[in-house]
Amino acid sequence: MSDKITSYRGAVRIKRSKGPVVTLDQSLLDTQAEVRDRTNEGVGDAWRALRIQSEFVEGFGALSRVGRAVTVFGSARTHPGEKYYEMGRELGRGLAESGFTVITGGGPGAMESANRGATEAGGKSIGLGIELPHEQGLNDWVDLGINFRYFFVRKTMFVRYAQAFVCLPGGFGTLDELFEALTLVQTGKVTRFPIVLLGVDYWSGLVDWLRNRLEAEGMVSPGDVDLLHLTDSVDDALHIVRECGPGGDLGEVDPAK
Structure with a gap:
């Protein structure tokens, strides 16, 4: 068995002896000099800003002709044959048949399922990967893939080209993406695109808490949870995705229609 581990730095694939792997995201955000030193960057923040700019340029250039798209979030730990994997596959297929490009984080699990469904239906399938300390890579169902070094650049691309967001069950990463999208919609930073949570059993406890705590105690405005x-x-x-296009009135959508 190999004593090497694989990591990704943007488009670059790196194999090294087992040991701590420091990503460029961690190097940027961690104040410990020893963490920064382990990246062997040898550059200051001013030079790093150019690299960040280049990721935005690369992402915008690659995705500029995407057209109508829906971003699908979800766990990398969902497996083929499981309920939510098959739901994601059906979703990807339905989005493609409705003329939407499917955008995911490009990894395994729920992301793979949505990309797979879109590809199987002859649609466009995009994966936006991220540099991680462990090997992940893009799944085999991605037609157009981009590997990012920085989470915040990647998250901008998720939002910039989407007309809607659909969340399958997931963990911290999915919650992070969900609440970023929700905050952008709530504050008017993006047009009031729909945000759909697929999986009543999984998500209902969170939605109830948002309504019974945040909304009831005035931490958000009445109606915000209805986003x-x-x-x-x-x-x-x-149906929600089709009916709630840019400028649509989310409050008038009947998901049972």
């Missing part, structure tokens, strides 16, 4: 559409039906999710 989230909770359903078990892929057909309902597709």
Whole structure:
């Protein structure tokens, strides 16, 4: 068995002896000099800013002709044959058949399932990967893939080219992406695109907490929680996405229509 581990630095694939792997994201955000030194960057923040700029330029250039798209979030730990994997596959297929490009984080699990469904239906399938301390790579169902070094650049691309967001069950990363999208919609930083949560059993506790705590105690405005559409039906999710285009009135959508 090899004593090497693989990591990715943007488009670069690196094999090294086992030991701590420091990503460029960590190097940027961690104040410990020893962490910065382990990246062997040899550059200051001013030079790093140019590298960040180059990632934005590369992402914008690659995605500029995407057209109508939907970003699908979800766990990398979902497996083929499981309920939510198959739901993601059905979702990807339905989005492609409705004329939407499917954008995911490009990894395995729920991301793979949505990319797979889109590809199987003859649609466009995009994966936006991220440099991680461990090997992940892009799944085999991605037609156009970009590997990013910085999470915040990648998250901008998720939002910039999407007309809607659909969240399958996931962990901290999915929650991070969900609440960033929700905050951008709530504050008017992006047009009021729909945000759909697929999986009532999984998400209902969170939605109830948002309504019974945040909204009830005045931490968010009345109606803010209604920006989230909770359903078990892929057909309902597709209906919401189709009906809630840019400038649409989310409050008038009936997911059971």
